[in-house]
Amino acid sequence: MPTNPGSDTCASSPGRTDFDAIVIGAGLAGLTAAAFLARGGASVLVCEQSDRVGGLFDSFWRSGYLFDGGIKAVENSAILLPTLSLLGLLDQVELQPSPVAIITDGQMQPIRGLADIEAYFGLLESLFPPERAGLRHVLDDVGAVYRLLDAALTFPIPFMQPAGSGKAAQKEWLRRHGSALTRLPRAAGLMRGELRPYLSRKLTDQSLINLLAEVFPEGTSVFFGLGYWRMFLDYYYPRDGIQAIPQALAEAVTAAGGEMRLRARVEQVLLEGGRARGVRLATGEEYRAAQVVAACDLRQALTQLVPDTLLPTEFAAKLAHAEVSHSVFNMFLGLDLPPEDLATQGCDHLFYLPDREGITDTDRINREDYFARVPQEISIPCLHRPHLAPPGKTGLVVSAMTSWRYGGGWEGTPAHYAALKERSAYQMVASLERLIPGLTDRIEFSFAATPRTVATRTANSEGAIMGWS
Known part of the structure; x- marks a missing residue:
């Protein structure tokens, strides 16, 4: 994936090592915390292990198409819009309603x-x-x-x-x-x-x-x-893709005097008297702060970044064995097809249930044709925003939930991983073609991202996308 737009502005001042607060992770939670802290006058450093901000709030361009690599839409929940408004970012992000429809037995029902x-x-x-x-x-x-x-x-x-x-x-x-x-x-x-x-x-x-x-x-x-x-x-x-939200937040952090470090993996939280007082990066660099905010993978934060003796034994054992949530398999399709030809009744976010049989809980682990049967979440960014795809063409993001352990596991040997990825992608496209006849002939290019991709990009345990199971 390409470098984060505007990431050149996200470098810390050379030589500074003391801050009021250090935030680990530049996902939405970390960036929001950092933006409010910096806005309130605190000196803030954000450390992000990736080369781009956002975590699962991720967009990228490929051959003139914009695709979202993580979440495909956001929910306000009476929190997001007011938060962006308080930070003066609502107009910049330009959030627009994303109508949803569900497709069952070939029949589409807008919600x-x-x-x-x-x-x-x-x-x-x-x-x-x-x-x-x-x-x-x-x-x-x-x-x-x-x-x-x-x-x-x-x-x-x-x-x-x-x-x-x-x-x-x-x-x-x-x-x-x-x-x-x-x-x-x-x-x-x-x-x-x-x-x-x-x-x-x-x-x-x-x-x-x-x-x-x-x-x-x-x-x-x-x-x-x-x-x-x-x-x-x-x-x-957002008008310009999901990445617009974390990018606006990152710019708000730096505009208020906060500093960003990309490719800065935190290896250890530094303690003094049992309290967090700084971080050590994988490079060996150390930064000090009165407060440390861990806005990253919780299991890793509590089991890898701090000493084993810090947590109560029973809680530490429970945390180590707790199951994380499901992950996701994404297909990205560039189609030689106008978005209006998809006849989605104005809905740019679809949930497609391929058949009446459905998926059981055990199917998510070992069903051979799982990706031919699993519900697909379909996102069409360019439907109401034509600038997100070449004229007369459509970029589709097609996603399906999956387990880290599916098909023997996404962490297998290179040969196993390649075969599992290829089989899953083939089944996903074949399933979608039942909804969009002639789809294969309209595909200009396609590529996939797996749970292993998510784990690599975000450092989330087992590529989890929703925290705990």
């Missing part, structure tokens, strides 16, 4: 409101008539969580409001949405337990259970799985 979710469940009823009653029970719970989140996502978080407006904004929110609080007890009951067992109590057809569960990671909570139907309405995309 723009609760009525569309109800229509999608109606489609499922037509595909699985004996499951009608169970589906309506699930839809009732989806509706309850949807309405609660609909209110919660507009709550005015006090420290993100203009000075002096917090209490007034909260009073107005209570007046408009206070009734939503009556749904809290029901929602609280859905926070316990996992989605797949919950669906198994409501439904009997395993394929239908798979269809409703497979879009989410195994182990997803009931509340998360049902609530995500509302989150589909909360997707945004």
